[in-house]
Amino acid sequence: MRRLIFVFLTCLWASAGAYAQGKHVPTVEELIALPTIGGAAISPDGRYVAYTRSAADLETDAFVSQVWMVDTTTSRAVQMTRGTASASDLRWSPDGRWLSFISNRHEKIGQVFAMRPDGGEAVRLTDSATDIGSHIWSPDGRTIAYTSSDADEDGKTRKKTYGDYQVIHREYQFVHLWTFPTAEALEKPQKGTRLTHGHDRSIDSFDWSPDSKHLAFAATKTPDLIDGLSADIYVIDVDGGAVRPLVTQQGPDSSPRWSPDGQSIAFSTTMGDMLAFHANQRIAVVPATGGTPRVLTDAFDESASPLAWRRDGIYFTALAKTASHLFRIDPATKAIARLSAPDALALGAVTLTRDAARIGFVSGAADRVPEVFVADVKPFTAKKLTDETAQTRDWTLGTREVINWKSQDGETIEGVLIKPADYDPSRKYPLLCVIHGGPTGVDRPTHVDARYYPVDLWVARGAMVLKVNYRGSAGYGERFRRLNVNNLGVGDAWDVLSGVDALIAQGHVDPDKLACMGWSQGGYISAFLTTSSTRFKAISVGAGISNWATYYYNTDITPFTRQYLGADPAADPAIYKKTSPMSYIGQAKTPTLIQHGELDRRVPIANAFELRQGLEDRGVPVEMVIYKGFGHGITKPKAQRAVMDHNLRWFNHYLFGDPAPDLTHPTVPAATSTAQDTKPE
Numbered sequence: 001m002r003r004l005i006f007v008f009l010t011c012l013w014a015s016a017g018a019y020a021q022g023k024h025v026p027t028v029e030e031l032i033a034l035p036t037i038g039g040a041a042i043s044p045d046g047r048y049v050a051y052t053r054s055a056a057d058l059e060t061d062a063f064v065s066q067v068w069m070v071d072t073t074t075s076r077a078v079q080m081t082r083g084t085a086s087a088s089d090l091r092w093s094p095d096g097r098w099l100s101f102i103s104n105r106h107e108k109i110g111q112v113f114a115m116r117p118d119g120g121e122a123v124r125l126t127d128s129a130t131d132i133g134s135h136i137w138s139p140d141g142r143t144i145a146y147t148s149s150d151a152d153e154d155g156k157t158r159k160k161t162y163g164d165y166q167v168i169h170r171e172y173q174f175v176h177l178w179t180f181p182t183a184e185a186l187e188k189p190q191k192g193t194r195l196t197h198g199h200d201r202s203i204d205s206f207d208w209s210p211d212s213k214h215l216a217f218a219a220t221k222t223p224d225l226i227d228g229l230s231a232d233i234y235v236i237d238v239d240g241g242a243v244r245p246l247v248t249q250q251g252p253d254s255s256p257r258w259s260p261d262g263q264s265i266a267f268s269t270t271m272g273d274m275l276a277f278h279a280n281q282r283i284a285v286v287p288a289t290g291g292t293p294r295v296l297t298d299a300f301d302e303s304a305s306p307l308a309w310r311r312d313g314i315y316f317t318a319l320a321k322t323a324s325h326l327f328r329i330d331p332a333t334k335a336i337a338r339l340s341a342p343d344a345l346a347l348g349a350v351t352l353t354r355d356a357a358r359i360g361f362v363s364g365a366a367d368r369v370p371e372v373f374v375a376d377v378k379p380f381t382a383k384k385l386t387d388e389t390a391q392t393r394d395w396t397l398g399t400r401e402v403i404n405w406k407s408q409d410g411e412t413i414e415g416v417l418i419k420p421a422d423y424d425p426s427r428k429y430p431l432l433c434v435i436h437g438g439p440t441g442v443d444r445p446t447h448v449d450a451r452y453y454p455v456d457l458w459v460a461r462g463a464m465v466l467k468v469n470y471r472g473s474a475g476y477g478e479r480f481r482r483l484n485v486n487n488l489g490v491g492d493a494w495d496v497l498s499g500v501d502a503l504i505a506q507g508h509v510d511p512d513k514l515a516c517m518g519w520s521q522g523g524y525i526s527a528f529l530t531t532s533s534t535r536f537k538a539i540s541v542g543a544g545i546s547n548w549a550t551y552y553y554n555t556d557i558t559p560f561t562r563q564y565l566g567a568d569p570a571a572d573p574a575i576y577k578k579t580s581p582m583s584y585i586g587q588a589k590t591p592t593l594i595q596h597g598e599l600d601r602r603v604p605i606a607n608a609f610e611l612r613q614g615l616e617d618r619g620v621p622v623e624m625v626i627y628k629g630f631g632h633g634i635t636k637p638k639a640q641r642a643v644m645d646h647n648l649r650w651f652n653h654y655l656f657g658d659p660a661p662d663l664t665h666p667t668v669p670a671a672t673s674t675a676q677d678t679k680p681e
């Protein structure tokens with residue numbers, strides 16, 4: 001039966017592919033099926049860039065990431081892994097003879113595997129009892145360090161006697177550092193030697209010393225998100241010895257990077273600022289033997305993510321509005337140079353060659369999906385190595401551009417405006433606002449939106465879409481990131497509504513045909529707008545907060561709330577009332593679709609039920625869909641198709657006059673795809 005279902009689904013999606021011949025608007029099925037490029041890793045000599053390519057596997061209902069490798073000279077790309085198990089955390093051996101990665105292809109436990117760049121079967125290197133989180137080769141290539149937790153043998157014994165239960169904030173699977181010798185592992189999988197012990201710290205990021213004798217690592221008090229701000233830096237000798245604290249100040253200190261001479265360690269820090277959720281992450285340096293940290297990036301007004309320390313300086317990446325770039329800082333003078341170009345470049349997954357002469361990276365843009373690139377650093381000259389965008393060349397897509405406007409308080413706000421391919425400036429278009437999460441996310445002019453919100457299908461029907469980088473978004477500096485502190489929802493709503501009003505004032509938008517949607521923080525802002533405004537014809541709230549007190553007492557990340565609202569609900573009920581959508585439920589009139597994962601701990605589902613009941617009590621049209629088995633994100637192809645289809649039908653009814661959706665019954669791909677080519681009169 002499972003095989004018959006798979007054949008049916010394959011034929012269903014194949015029919016969408018048949019429809020794809022010739023220029024057309026992409027279907028929901030095509031959007032879900034569009035593969036995406038992930039982490040890139042350039043070989044030490046710059047000859048290859050390995051990367052992951054994730055595609056929907058209908059039989060297993062999963063997005064499976066396979067390892068690919070591209071020759072930087074010929075641009076010839078080869079698929080290195082196959083099967084139903086994903087691969088991640090790509091790492092090269094220092095001599096470039098091996099590419100290692102983590103996969104759960106063996107007994108469903110994440111293990112380290114390695115393979116030659118010229119192909120062949122992958123060799124399993126580890127025999128870990130629990131999933132491996134990340135791994136790094138030592139500079140001499142003789143050892144690999146990795147993170148993993150202990151097997152919960154006590155829990156298994158207890159479960160046999162008492163059943164399954166958990167004591168909250170008392171029981172954790174602490175993450176520890178382990179090592180194994182690579183030569184032996186290539187002959188037989190290794191169980192590994194554990195370096196760290198106890199229940200007083202849980203390992204996060206780590207790095208090898210140049211002489212391969214020490215590991216610097218960041219660790220939090222527990223693996224619980226509520227202790228995320230407790231990260232400190234430590235050093236341990238690989239051959240044994242006690243853990244030595246190096247940086248133990250307040251606030252999170254993480255991402256250690258050794259200097260080439262082994263004398264110093266760079267790290268990411270807020271230098272004691274406990275308001276770390278919206279503070280700049282700075283780069284500081286401390287002697288490897290201990291001492292007072294010295295901050296290098298105080299003059300750099302964005303979060304700097306340390307990448308690597310080479311002989312000519314510390315390389316790091318950072319956002320720059322809707323772009324992101326590679327930078328280098330001189331530790332002696334603190335002089336910072338931006339290395340990548342042009343200004344609009346958005347690079348990610350950056351890795352350096354051994355001599356820092358070349359980088360491999362992934363980058364998307366308004367005219368292309370994310371592709372793999374290689375670039376000479378001095379001067380910056382990039383070469384595209386893949387052509388994933390070819391899959392979209394027959395699609396009719398909207399055009400993307402970055403615009404800006406003034407918000408209610410005079411603050412300049414940016415956003416991405418998506419227009420129909422045949423945009424007519426004399427027309428007034430319906431407008432749908434899509435709001436990102438975070439709040440420290442950022443929307444960029446990406447070529448196509450292929451997950452929760454089928455943007456280009458609405459654009460093809462004759463609408464425009466505005467993605468708002470509201471106050472609090474990353475990329476615009478620390479002051480801007482803190483503008484919604486004690487003003488969540490309120491200031492965010494100003495930014496969305498002022499963007500709508502700016503487009504209306506320019507004559508581009510029909511003020512009677514407005515809609516809004518978003519997920520997570522974007523879902524919260526959408527919920528705030530559905531109860532505090534009557535401007536919109538319809539709204540969709542995805543995994544959104546409806547009541548900050550409900551959220552605070554139920555979420556798995558309570559410090560987030562206090563950092564933005566200043567206190568807990570009992571200490572300052574006024575700020576919780578001001579910023580909660582439920583405070584304004586009495587004036588709600590907007591038809592609202594609520595979407596939520598059943599097992600969401602980040603934004604617990606009580607928020608969705610509270611908003612749904614409040615709207616229903618007042619006779620406001622509302623639909624609530626619970627996606628079974630999912631947490632905060634909807635991570636499987638079939639359920640993502642459902643999310644997209646539900647949004648599509650909801651807004652098609654309220655903006656374009658399509659029949660009222662019955663979300664208890666699915667549509668079929670043919671109906672979904674053919675409906676998109678019809679524009680309203």
